Amino acid sequence: MKLQQLSLFLENRPGRLGAPLEAIAKEGINILTLSLADTAQFGILRLIVREWDKAKQVLEDAGWVVNLTEVVAVDVLDRPGGLAEALAVLEGAGLNIEYMYAFSLRRGDKAILIFRFEDPDRAIAVLLEKGLHVVDGDELLSVVSC
Amino acid sequence: MLTELWNDAEGGFHPASAPDFLPETALKQVQLRRLRAVVSLAYDNVALFRARMQERGLAPDSIQRLEDIQQLPFTVKADLRDTYPFGLFATPMSDVVRLHASSGTTGKPIVVAYTREDVGVWSEVMARTLACCGLHRGDILQNAFGYGLFTGGLGAHYGAEALGATVVPISGGNSDRQIMLIRDFGVSALCCTPSYFTYLIERAAELGVDMRSLPLRAGIFGAEPWTDGMRDHIEAAAGIKAYDIYGLSEIIGPGVASECSAQQGLHIFEDHFYPEIIDPETGESLPDGEEGELVLTTLSKKAMPMIRYRTRDITSLISEPCECGRTIRRMRRIGRRSDDMFIIRGVNVFPSQVEAALLAVEGTLPHYQIILTRDQGLDQMSVEVEVTPEVFSDKIRALEDVRARLAKAIEHILGIRVGLRLVEPRSIARSEGKAKRVIDRRNEGA
Numbered sequence: 001m002k003l004q005q006l007s008l009f010l011e012n013r014p015g016r017l018g019a020p021l022e023a024i025a026k027e028g029i030n031i032l033t034l035s036l037a038d039t040a041q042f043g044i045l046r047l048i049v050r051e052w053d054k055a056k057q058v059l060e061d062a063g064w065v066v067n068l069t070e071v072v073a074v075d076v077l078d079r080p081g082g083l084a085e086a087l088a089v090l091e092g093a094g095l096n097i098e099y100m101y102a103f104s105l106r107r108g109d110k111a112i113l114i115f116r117f118e119d120p121d122r123a124i125a126v127l128l129e130k131g132l133h134v135v136d137g138d139e140l141l142s143v144v145s146c
Numbered sequence: 147m148l149t150e151l152w153n154d155a156e157g158g159f160h161p162a163s164a165p166d167f168l169p170e171t172a173l174k175q176v177q178l179r180r181l182r183a184v185v186s187l188a189y190d191n192v193a194l195f196r197a198r199m200q201e202r203g204l205a206p207d208s209i210q211r212l213e214d215i216q217q218l219p220f221t222v223k224a225d226l227r228d229t230y231p232f233g234l235f236a237t238p239m240s241d242v243v244r245l246h247a248s249s250g251t252t253g254k255p256i257v258v259a260y261t262r263e264d265v266g267v268w269s270e271v272m273a274r275t276l277a278c279c280g281l282h283r284g285d286i287l288q289n290a291f292g293y294g295l296f297t298g299g300l301g302a303h304y305g306a307e308a309l310g311a312t313v314v315p316i317s318g319g320n321s322d323r324q325i326m327l328i329r330d331f332g333v334s335a336l337c338c339t340p341s342y343f344t345y346l347i348e349r350a351a352e353l354g355v356d357m358r359s360l361p362l363r364a365g366i367f368g369a370e371p372w373t374d375g376m377r378d379h380i381e382a383a384a385g386i387k388a389y390d391i392y393g394l395s396e397i398i399g400p401g402v403a404s405e406c407s408a409q410q411g412l413h414i415f416e417d418h419f420y421p422e423i424i425d426p427e428t429g430e431s432l433p434d435g436e437e438g439e440l441v442l443t444t445l446s447k448k449a450m451p452m453i454r455y456r457t458r459d460i461t462s463l464i465s466e467p468c469e470c471g472r473t474i475r476r477m478r479r480i481g482r483r484s485d486d487m488f489i490i491r492g493v494n495v496f497p498s499q500v501e502a503a504l505l506a507v508e509g510t511l512p513h514y515q516i517i518l519t520r521d522q523g524l525d526q527m528s529v530e531v532e533v534t535p536e537v538f539s540d541k542i543r544a545l546e547d548v549r550a551r552l553a554k555a556i557e558h559i560l561g562i563r564v565g566l567r568l569v570e571p572r573s574i575a576r577s578e579g580k581a582k583r584v585i586d587r588r589n590e591g592a
Binding site (some may be wrong): 005007009011012016037038039041042044046049050061063065066067069098116 | 532549
């Protein structure tokens with residue numbers, strides 16, 4: 001149910017984002033989605049890719065420090081209040097969200113959000129119990145390729 | 147016969163090591179005899195030295211006891227620059243068989259000379275150094291000190307041959323080939339700067355070579371100050387014993403002092419290099435055990451004798467007996483050099499202090515660089531630290547926390563505010579020789 005997310009450290013200066021993306025593009029690895037968090041000095045690029053293990057190797061060989069984190073993809077109704085309802089579930093269960101970002105694709109009336117939880121296993125259990133749909137890796141790949 | 151006996155003992159002894167075990171009274175006799183001879187040689191042949199002696203009303207005969215050395219004038223690095231290139235030579239060029247020079251990053255280099263006898267002494271003290279580090283005949287020593295004008299390469303080379311070890315004279319640089327030969331030749335010992343070896347460990351891991359699985363068992367590291375934390379890291383990551391050796395071109399090159407198996411201070415080969423510790427401010431001699439600037443006198447050098455040379459290195463002498471059995475005195479590892487020191491907003495700062503702070507926070511020493519700038523007349527110090535897998539996180543907050551802890555640890559030690567930037571791995575240039583830890587841009591531009 002969990003997805004593997006790659007994170008890498010970038011200095012916050014012009015041109016730094018392109019290099020890692022080129023490195024994985026050269027290996028034919030497709031990026032499913034990404035998010036960039038930054039401060040004045042540095043940034044963290046977070047990537048969800050098709051072949052995370054290969055991408056991790058490619059990036060590490062090229063000299064980046066890569067961190068592997070488990071995240072959870074959740075289907076949320078793409079209408080006003082859709083996200084708020086999902087968040088209410090998490091809040092009600094006392095689950096701590098470290099950060100979240102939206103998936104670049106939507107399907108039908110659903111948007112996919114990526115959550116980084118302190119405790120992803122408990123989060124998945126709560127989400128499923130409350131009837132929310134957790135998107136697993138294979139499903140995500142099939143969404144992207146159609 | 148004797149050689150066979152020494153070589154069989156794995157304790158790292160060699161016939162050349164015999165003076166390391168001289169009883170104190172015998173050692174002092176040798177030192178006094180040699181001191182009187184070298185003072186006469188310098189007085190008779192080096193104009194600068196003679197003039198300074200005469201100014202003080204001294205003649206070679208003024209040296210009657212070892213303690214009389216304290217009356218002699220100091221020699222400083224500027225003297226070598228002022229007399230560039232050959233002004234301090236005590237023998238004619240026809241007796242000089244070798245010249246070496248410092249790289250000369252600022253202004254003129256410093257030139258040093260050796261007679262055939264000096265090269266013999268140098269080989270002997272380097273053989274004693276390597277024996278001290280447990281090397282013997284049958285060892286394969288990869289010599290990654292630079293060959294050329296720098297004294298490191300040829301000094302270690304001659305010493306290893308004198309010891310009877312097998313030398314791989316690879317010189318510095320070409321890290322991938324260094325790693326290939328360490329593996330393919332079954333190299334058992336390697337010498338280079340500690341910062342370069344740290345880089346070799348890193349590079350070997352990238353190439354899929356685990357240094358711990360190789361026969362390499364000893365690293366002989368010198369030419370720059372390094373900390374105990376860096377030693378722990380090297381020993382654990384490469385599965386070797388890491389020995390600190392000490393020397394400087396002005397005195398002879400490497401071979402002035404070396405650690406032994408006890409790794410509790412460096413034995414000074416004091417039958418050739420007479421050590422003193424002085425207060426760097428007043429020039430007063432300090433007793434054994436007290437910290438101050440190391441001053442060395444070459445007792446047997448012919449081409450370019452150095453009388454009371456101020457090394458700028460801060461240490462103390464240890465006269466207590468060493469567990470290895472050597473009777474020659476030891477000095478504590480050099481943590482700092484007075485010329486590595488820089489002053490920022492009135493505070494004296496040594497790079498080793500920054501290193502200690504980084505080690506305390508991270509556990510291992512990351513690559514770092516200190517940058518000094520001047521902003522509207524005010525000096526600024528910032529430290530760039532490469533992000534390591536150990537501290538990297540996907541959470542901004544966690545990285546900000548690391549950054550803040552590093553800055554706080556440094557500020558705590560130095561007592562001044564510093565900027566701290568986390569930078570990408572391998573963005574700080576690696577050196578094949580001495581690591582460049584401080585970039586001073588305070589006097590660049592407006």
